[in-house]
Amino acid sequence: MIAKKQKLTTAMMDSISNVLETMFFLPMDFISPESITKLWHKSSSQIQTVKISFSGPFSGFLMLLIPVGLAENITADFMGLDQTEVTKDHVNGTTKEIANMILGNIFSKYDDQAVFNLEVPEIIPDAKNISPAPENENELVFCVDTLDDHLVIKMIIDS
Numbered sequence: 238m239i240a241k242k243q244k245l246t247t248a249m250m251d252s253i254s255n256v257l258e259t260m261f262f263l264p265m266d267f268i269s270p271e272s273i274t275k276l277w278h279k280s281s282s283q284i285q286t287v288k289i290s291f292s293g294p295f296s297g298f299l300m301l302l303i304p305v306g307l308a309e310n311i312t313a314d315f316m317g318l319d320q321t322e323v324t325k326d327h328v329n330g331t332t333k334e335i336a337n338m339i340l341g342n343i344f345s346k347y348d349d350q351a352v353f354n355l356e357v358p359e360i361i362p363d364a365k366n367i368s369p370a371p372e373n374e375n376e377l378v379f380c381v382d383t384l385d386d387h388l389v390i391k392m393i394i395d396s
Contacts, residue, residue, distance in 0.1 A: 241295070242377065244347055245343070245347055245377060245392070246377060247346075248343045248344075248346035248347040249339075249343050249377055249379055249390070249392065250267065250379065251342075251346055252339050252340075252342035252343040252346055253265075253267075253339055253379055253381065253390055255342060256335065256338045256339045256342055257335075257381065257383075260338060261311055261314070261315060261335065262314065263311060263383055263384075264383065264384055265381045265382065265383050266381070266382045267379060267380065267381060267382075268380045268381070268382045268387070269380065270369065270370040270371060270378050270380050271370070272380065282304035282305060282306060282307075282386070283304070283305045284302050284303065284304060284305070284367075285301075285302075285303050285304070285305050285308045285328065285329075285332050285360070286300060286301070286302050286303075286360065286361040286367060287300065287301040287303075287332045287333050287335075287336040287358050287359070287360060287361070288300050288336075288358070288359050288361050289336050289337060289340050289355055289356055289357075289358045289359075290355075290356040291340065291344075291353050291354060291355050291356065292353070292354050293344070293351055293352055293353030293354060294348070294351050294353070295394055295395070296394075296395045297375075297392060297393045297394040297395045298392075298393055299336060299339070299340045299343075299390065299391065299392045299393075300336075300361070300367065300389075300390070300391045300392075300393070301332060301335060301336040301339070301388065301389075301390055302367060302369060302388060302389040302390075302391070303332060303335075303388040303389075304386045304387070304388070305328070306385070306386065307383065307385050307386040307388060308328045308331065308332050309323050309328055310385055311331060311335070312327050312328045312330075312331040312332075315331055316331070329360055332360075333358035333359075333360070334358075336358050336390075337355065337358050339390060340355060341355065343392075367391075369389040369391075371391075375393060375394045375395070376391055376392065376393050376394075377391070377392045377394075378390070378391045378392075379391075
């Protein structure tokens with residue numbers, strides 16, 4: 238499990254950076270889960286949460302937790318729209334695509350010969366109680382600091 242977790246950690250860090258910086262032109266740095274927990278609880282931002290389940294050599298799900306304001310900014314930039322033109326459907330589509338691209342990229346970096354099945358990304362309504370910090374040893378959590386705000390990517394592996 239330790240070797241798998243280390244390999245997944247490297248694949249996740251590379252994938253998150255690749256997708257956010259290269260595909261969405263979002264400058265970012267990783268920060269500690271302890272730092273984000275303090276920031277998260279002080280924030281009054283509404284959080285958009287996307288979940289994608291997966292199965293293959295191991296199964297589980299990935300969650301993207303992103304403040305709505307940051308998601309709206311990314312969506313406007315990605316779609317070439319003025320922020321006033323961005324709809325909730327646009328934001329939902331963009332955040333689902335971000336999560337899908339990150340997860341697909343993780344698995345191609347983790348093992349490009351393994352077959353993983355990804356479910357359709359879904360928006361999780363009212364996800365206020367989801368902690369941005371790891372809750373057990375089966376979770377990999379990456380906290381990202383951007384110029385505008387913070388976001389969290391969690392992978393929970395079924396035990």
